[in-house]
Amino acid sequence: xxxxxxxxxxxxxxxxxxxxxxxxGVHLIRVRIGPLAGVVAELLGTAFPxxxxxxxxxxxxxEWVEAPIRVRCRTCGxxxxxxxxxxxxxxxxxxxxxxxxxxxxxxxTVELDIPExxxx
Amino acid sequence: xxxxxxxxxxxxxxxxxxxxxxxxxxxxSVLQGLLKKNDDQADHNRAHFDAxxxxxxxxxxxxxxxxxxxLEATIKALxxxxxxxxxxxxxxxxxxxxxxxxxxxxxxxxxxxxxCHLDAHMVHDALHQMDLSGIDLLFVENVGNLxxxxxxxxxxxxxxxxxxxxxxxxxxxxYPVMFRxxxxxxxxxxxxxxxxxxxxxxxxxxHIRELxxxxxxxxxxxxxxxxxxAWFAWLRGQLASQRARVAxxxxxRPTIQPEGALMHGARATEAA
Numbered sequence: 001x002x003x004x005x006x007x008x009x010x011x012x013x014x015x016x017x018x019x020x021x022x023x024x025g026v027h028l029i030r031v032r033i034g035p036l037a038g039v040v041a042e043l044l045g046t047a048f049p050x051x052x053x054x055x056x057x058x059x060x061x062x063e064w065v066e067a068p069i070r071v072r073c074r075t076c077g078x079x080x081x082x083x084x085x086x087x088x089x090x091x092x093x094x095x096x097x098x099x100x101x102x103x104x105x106x107x108x109t110v111e112l113d114i115p116e117x118x119x120x
Numbered sequence: 121x122x123x124x125x126x127x128x129x130x131x132x133x134x135x136x137x138x139x140x141x142x143x144x145x146x147x148x149s150v151l152q153g154l155l156k157k158n159d160d161q162a163d164h165n166r167a168h169f170d171a172x173x174x175x176x177x178x179x180x181x182x183x184x185x186x187x188x189x190x191l192e193a194t195i196k197a198l199x200x201x202x203x204x205x206x207x208x209x210x211x212x213x214x215x216x217x218x219x220x221x222x223x224x225x226x227x228x229x230x231x232x233x234x235x236c237h238l239d240a241h242m243v244h245d246a247l248h249q250m251d252l253s254g255i256d257l258l259f260v261e262n263v264g265n266l267x268x269x270x271x272x273x274x275x276x277x278x279x280x281x282x283x284x285x286x287x288x289x290x291x292x293x294x295y296p297v298m299f300r301x302x303x304x305x306x307x308x309x310x311x312x313x314x315x316x317x318x319x320x321x322x323x324x325x326x327h328i329r330e331l332x333x334x335x336x337x338x339x340x341x342x343x344x345x346x347x348x349x350a351w352f353a354w355l356r357g358q359l360a361s362q363r364a365r366v367a368x369x370x371x372x373r374p375t376i377q378p379e380g381a382l383m384h385g386a387r388a389t390e391a392a
Contacts (some may be wrong), residue, residue, distance in 0.1 A: 002267070002271060005235070005239065006155065006271070009156070009157055013150075013152070013154070013157065031154060036297055037297070039271060084296045085331065088332070095329040096332065105153055105154045107150045109147050111148075112146050113145060113146075
């Protein structure tokens, strides 16, 4: 299960951000995962608390957005929805397409708890 | 990629970049790959290869589809033409590295313990224990697994996925992430086709095309020496391209990495 490795990488990244911004904690982590990224969101959700234990992201909520698979046809130019194992054009059926959405594995936003600085 | 100035915000993801802030919390827009540390390390490894003019090829497949046998036959045929080295990845044993060393080329075994894939840091550690001077061609034989290795960039220039005739011709449809990212697909053990009535290389190739992958599909048997010339020709072509890129100060990432097309459309070829 490589989702644990991905979760550890995610926690490292979030903790770096928290440190850079002087945050004491992390409320929310939002990631965007496409079916073609090879990471199962639910398994990432299971692995996340293990990776986050004891760190600044320990009590963070992990939310994910599943990106739909969409392809653009190089032949007819149509942009259509597709399946992970059938990335052919939904309009003309040609296989020479490019994926425009569905292979993302992105940390989109984090909500940090940043204490207000007391002046003087 | 820059995570401070917002240049990674594209028309496709801009709507996720900004959201209302809850009281007491500050929202930071990040929009970088989840595997950024791995990817940075992979870029570092690639720069290392490019500086030495090495072509690095990542071999991936399920266990037992013939990666090591393909390497043995390749080394036997090409070791007088190119200087070859191999990094082997397995959960346990030094067996594969010993098979490669028996062919007279250097091999380093990464024993992953329980990890089901290699990552860029493991490969980097291995590089520090190898003498790469004079090497033309470095193979990384990934852990036998059609799932996890596909998500980790190691710093290679090209991905090769093997599919043996005993596995079933619908593997590309079942494991689309792996086969979509292959720059070449090898259908191995073709000598067994005579006794297998349920594997159609044409059908396997059709499944690969349905993943919008134009990669060459090379049918061969490493044990019987069938179809090997096309594979050697592909390797020679890749090495020639790598030398041209190095001379021009450019590099190449494998065709597709997860999150690649959206975030790094322009990064396929860029200055090293």
